[in-house]
Amino acid sequence: MKENPIGVFDSGIGGLTVLKEIVRALPGEDTVYLGDTARVPYGTKSRETVARYATEDAGFLRGHNVKIVVAACNTASAFGVDELRKNLSVPVTGVITPGAEAAAAVTKSGKVGVIGTEGTIRSKAYSKALKAIDAGIQVFEAACPLFVPLVEEGLLDDPITDLAVSRYLGGLKAEGVDTLVLGCTHYPLLKGAIKKFMGPSTALIDSAEATASEVLRILSEKDLCRKDSQNPSHKFFVTDSPERFAQVGRAFFGDRLDSPETVRLGCA
Numbered sequence: 001m002k003e004n005p006i007g008v009f010d011s012g013i014g015g016l017t018v019l020k021e022i023v024r025a026l027p028g029e030d031t032v033y034l035g036d037t038a039r040v041p042y043g044t045k046s047r048e049t050v051a052r053y054a055t056e057d058a059g060f061l062r063g064h065n066v067k068i069v070v071a072a073c074n075t076a077s078a079f080g081v082d083e084l085r086k087n088l089s090v091p092v093t094g095v096i097t098p099g100a101e102a103a104a105a106v107t108k109s110g111k112v113g114v115i116g117t118e119g120t121i122r123s124k125a126y127s128k129a130l131k132a133i134d135a136g137i138q139v140f141e142a143a144c145p146l147f148v149p150l151v152e153e154g155l156l157d158d159p160i161t162d163l164a165v166s167r168y169l170g171g172l173k174a175e176g177v178d179t180l181v182l183g184c185t186h187y188p189l190l191k192g193a194i195k196k197f198m199g200p201s202t203a204l205i206d207s208a209e210a211t212a213s214e215v216l217r218i219l220s221e222k223d224l225c226r227k228d229s230q231n232p233s234h235k236f237f238v239t240d241s242p243e244r245f246a247q248v249g250r251a252f253f254g255d256r257l258d259s260p261e262t263v264r265l266g267c268a
C-alpha cells in the first residue's frame with residue numbers, strides 16, 4: 001500500500017495548485033491527477049450533480065489503486081466529501097477543513113473572510129467548519145465567479161483583475177476581516193492582486209498548502225508514506241481538451257506537467 005500513488009481530483013486545471021503543494025510536501029510519492037475538464041465548472045452546479053461527479057472522479061482514482069483520495073476542488077469538497085468518506089475504503093480529504101483550521105489558527109480578531117465559487121459559498125461549508133472549530137468566529141463570505149476565467153486567461157496582474165478584486169472584496173475589507181481564506185483552487189494565483197487590495201494586515205490562507213499538510217499528516221499517521229522513491233511518477237488524466245490542460249496547467253504546476261491522457265467518465 002505504501003508504494004501506491006496519491007490520487008487527486010478536481011473539476012479541471014485548478015487542482016494543480018493543490019497537487020503542486022502535495023508534491024512539495026511529499027516529494028517521493030507517485031501521484032495520479034484527474035481533471036474533469038469535460039464537465040468543468042463545478043462551481044455553478046447543484047449539490048447533487050457535483051456530488052455525483054465527485055463519486056465518479058474518486059472511483060476513477062480508486063481504479064488506479066490510490067492510497068488516499070484528495071478532493072482538490074473546493075466545490076466538490078463542499079458538496080461531495082462526506083459521501084466519498086462513507087463509500088471508499090481508503091482515506092479521503094477535501095480542502096475545506098484544512099483551510100478552515102489554518103484560518104482559525106491565524107485569526108486574532110475572529111473576523112474571517114471566505115471567498116470561493118458560487119457553489120462553495122452557497123454551501124456555507126467553510127462557515128460551518130470554522131464555527132465548529134470556534135463558535136465565536138465571525139465569517140464573512142463572498143462568491144467571486146469572475147476569478148476562475150481571469151486566472152485561466154492568465155490575467156494575474158491586470159487592471160481588469162484589480163477591478164474584479166475590488167468589486168468582490170470591498171465588502172469583506174469594510175468588515176475588517178484580518179484573515180481571508182482563498183477557498184477556490186484558482187485563487188492562490190491571485191494572491192498578489194488580493195494582497196495589494198486587502199493590505200498587509202490581512203493574512204491570506206491558501207487551502208492548497210493546508211491540504212498538503214493534512215495529506216502528510218494522514219499518511220504519516222497511517223504509516224502509508226513511501227520511504228525511498230528516487231524517481232516518482234506523476235500521471236495526469238483529463239476528460240476533455242488535453243491540449244488546453246497542458247498549456248494552461250503549466251502556470252499552475254510548472255514545466256514538469258506531462259501531457260495528460262484523455263479518459264471517459266460517466267456521461268462526460
Ligand code: DGL
Nearest residue numbers: 011041042043074075185
Ligand atoms: N475547482 C473549483 C473550486 O475550487 C473551481 C472551478 C470550478 O468552478 O469548477 O471550487
